[in-house]
Amino acid sequence: MTDTTSSQAEQYKGKVTAVGNSKGIRFEAAFFKAHPEFNGEVRATVLASGQVLLSAVAGVRLDAIDNDNDPVMLSFLQFMEEQMLQHPELIETADKAQLLHIAKLIDGVSTGSSADAHN
Numbered sequence: 322m323t324d325t326t327s328s329q330a331e332q333y334k335g336k337v338t339a340v341g342n343s344k345g346i347r348f349e350a351a352f353f354k355a356h357p358e359f360n361g362e363v364r365a366t367v368l369a370s371g372q373v374l375l376s377a378v379a380g381v382r383l384d385a386i387d388n389d390n391d392p393v394m395l396s397f398l399q400f401m402e403e404q405m406l407q408h409p410e411l412i413e414t415a416d417k418a419q420l421l422h423i424a425k426l427i428d429g430v431s432t433g434s435s436a437d438a439h440n
Contacts, residue, residue: 331355366392
């Protein structure tokens with residue numbers, strides 16, 4: 322399998338600025354041209370000190386986000402979807418050996434769902 326993690330993530334500069342009695346974050350116009358889904362309502366999720374995940378609330382792909390979903394997992398799944406669409410040649414069929422290996426890796430891991438109580 323080819324490593325696709327070496328590609329650099331898009332980065333845009335911004336600045337915190339006063340907006341009336343509030344504060345806002347200004348991004349360069351190129352960000353909004355490249356990602357028009359952010360022209361509406363957004364949600365900022367603090368991941369750690371100095372790290373924020375910005376999500377488009379009413380965007381085409383993220384309109385199902387609510388407080389019960391993990392924005393980091395949603396971001397990861399969106400990344401995986403994009404990779405599968407851009408590089409379908411890298412998708413491999415999971416054979417029996419791989420499935421057994423995965424089962425060993427997750428043995429005893431609780432997901433917090435009621436299904437765990439039945440296993």
